Amino acid sequence: MSVAKSVQHKPAKGLARLYVSRRIGGAPHDGRLVAGGRALPCALGRGGPLRNKREGDGGTPIGAWRLIYVFLRPGRFSRAGLRFPQRSSRACDLWCDDPATFLYNRPLRAPTRLGHERLWRDDRLYDFVGVLDYNVSPPRRGRGSAIFFHVATDDLAPTAGCVALRARDMARLAPRLARRVVVVVR
Numbered sequence: 001m002s003v004a005k006s007v008q009h010k011p012a013k014g015l016a017r018l019y020v021s022r023r024i025g026g027a028p029h030d031g032r033l034v035a036g037g038r039a040l041p042c043a044l045g046r047g048g049p050l051r052n053k054r055e056g057d058g059g060t061p062i063g064a065w066r067l068i069y070v071f072l073r074p075g076r077f078s079r080a081g082l083r084f085p086q087r088s089s090r091a092c093d094l095w096c097d098d099p100a101t102f103l104y105n106r107p108l109r110a111p112t113r114l115g116h117e118r119l120w121r122d123d124r125l126y127d128f129v130g131v132l133d134y135n136v137s138p139p140r141r142g143r144g145s146a147i148f149f150h151v152a153t154d155d156l157a158p159t160a161g162c163v164a165l166r167a168r169d170m171a172r173l174a175p176r177l178a179r180r181v182v183v184v185v186r
Contacts, residue, residue, distance in 0.1 A: 014083055014178035020060075020163050021186045022048050029158030031060075033165065036176070040169045046158035049185055053135075053144040053161070055099055060161050061144060064184045065132035067177070071119055076127040081175030089129065093119040097145040105135055105145035117146050125151050128170055132163075132183060149183055 015036050023030040023041070028048030033040045050059030069085035071093065079086060094108040098115030108116055119126050130149035139145070144161060152164030163183060165173065 014181070015173075015176050016178040016181060018177075018181060018183045019186065020044070020049075020183060027158075030156070031163065033163065035173055040165060040173070041156055042169075043152040043156040043159050043162075043164040044185075045161035047161075053147075055097065055142045055144055057144075058158070058160060059144075060159070060163060060185055061134050061147060062185050063134070064182050065134045065147070067130045067149060067181045067183060068133050068136070069131055071126070071129040071131070073120070073124075073127040076124065077174075078171070082177075083179040084130075084177065084181065089119050089126070091120045095119060095146045099141040099145075104141050105139035123153075124167065125153065125164070127151055127167070128174065 019034040020031055020042060023032045029044045029046050031042040031044040033042040045058045045060040047057050047059035049062050051062050053059050053061040067084055069087060071087050071089040072079060073089050092110040094110055094112065094116040096103045096106050096108050096114055096116050098104060101114055103114060119129055128151055132147050132149055134147040135143045148162040150162055150164050151167050151170050154166060
């Protein structure tokens, strides 16, 4: 007779789920992010949360999206305490938003003739750029690209479809996130 060993699972370190929704009574892009019982104001796409996301519609896709990795601008965002995979962003880093190419919704390097978004920006919104797994593997052309978790403007202006927190809120929240955090948009 064999005796089965009991398997003990260690609890995940950090917050494993972030819940995002439209703020009741606000504009479509006025969001609320709940992290471990704490609610933070956030910016969503100008079209608000959408079930049927399309390229260029300005909507934030509804669903549960894992944070795959983060681009960090050197010298502008601290790596201290971050548990998830990170990459240093460079001036040549781009993200393809051209649905006519097989490189759609993938990172690129400059120079390119393909439609793209720059990941190295002067406005500091991409000092922290979390790549969410929306339409990534495999990407479906025209279903939306460059859906990120990034830094918002101080006035929480609408994004093009991303979820964004003010810089001070992102700096406080990021070290509390689990390695495989999921952003749930409702």
